[in-house]
Amino acid sequence: MGFSVSATFAILFTSALVAFGMLYTSFENTYISVLDASNYHDEAMVNLKNSRLSLNDYTYETNSNVSVYDITFNLTNEGGTLSPDLWNFIYDGNLNSVDVAVQNKEYVLPGEWIIITVQNVPKTTDIHSLVTVVDNGCSLKIKWQWEWLDPNQTQGEAVVVSDAWYCPLEG
Numbered sequence: 001m002g003f004s005v006s007a008t009f010a011i012l013f014t015s016a017l018v019a020f021g022m023l024y025t026s027f028e029n030t031y032i033s034v035l036d037a038s039n040y041h042d043e044a045m046v047n048l049k050n051s052r053l054s055l056n057d058y059t060y061e062t063n064s065n066v067s068v069y070d071i072t073f074n075l076t077n078e079g080g081t082l083s084p085d086l087w088n089f090i091y092d093g094n095l096n097s098v099d100v101a102v103q104n105k106e107y108v109l110p111g112e113w114i115i116i117t118v119q120n121v122p123k124t125t126d127i128h129s130l131v132t133v134v135d136n137g138c139s140l141k142i143k144w145q146w147e148w149l150d151p152n153q154t155q156g157e158a159v160v161v162s163d164a165w166y167c168p169l170e171g
Contacts, residue, residue, distance in 0.1 A: 051079035086135035
């Protein structure tokens with residue numbers, strides 16, 4: 001004997017309900033994921049707009065009988081909390097050079113400062129640069145050079161040429 005019409009209808013109706021339930025759950029999860037991503041993006045944009053690292057001061061150390069010097073930058077956080085463990089440094093085109101030493105801090109809170117030292121910089125009139133890329137993608141670029149104070153090139157000093165704060169634009 002065959003299957004009755006009401007039993008077939010019940011099976012089709014039940015399978016349609018199950019399919020609709022699965023489809024609804026799938027759409028709901030997708031909507032929640034898109035909403036979470038949108039909220040994360042908004043928070044990241046606020047963090048990006050509220051971040052700023054600036055050059056507060058710098059010093060250098062050298063001896064007259066050597067051809068290199070160390071330059072130390074005092075950077076002040078004028079924005080949100082930053083994590084130096086997540087920073088990258090580009091010194092004269094080299095990513096995370098061994099010549100860059102960073103003060104050991106877990107966080108740099110707003111208003112706090114951090115010390116970054118570039119070691120063994122040659123005493124030439126070439127312009128050197130250090131790009132400090134912080135955890136949100138923004139970066140502080142510092143350019144400096146050695147200037148001789150006398151024609152015999154026995155005395156000189158490190159001079160910062162420029163510093164600038166860059167943040168990526170939303171694309």
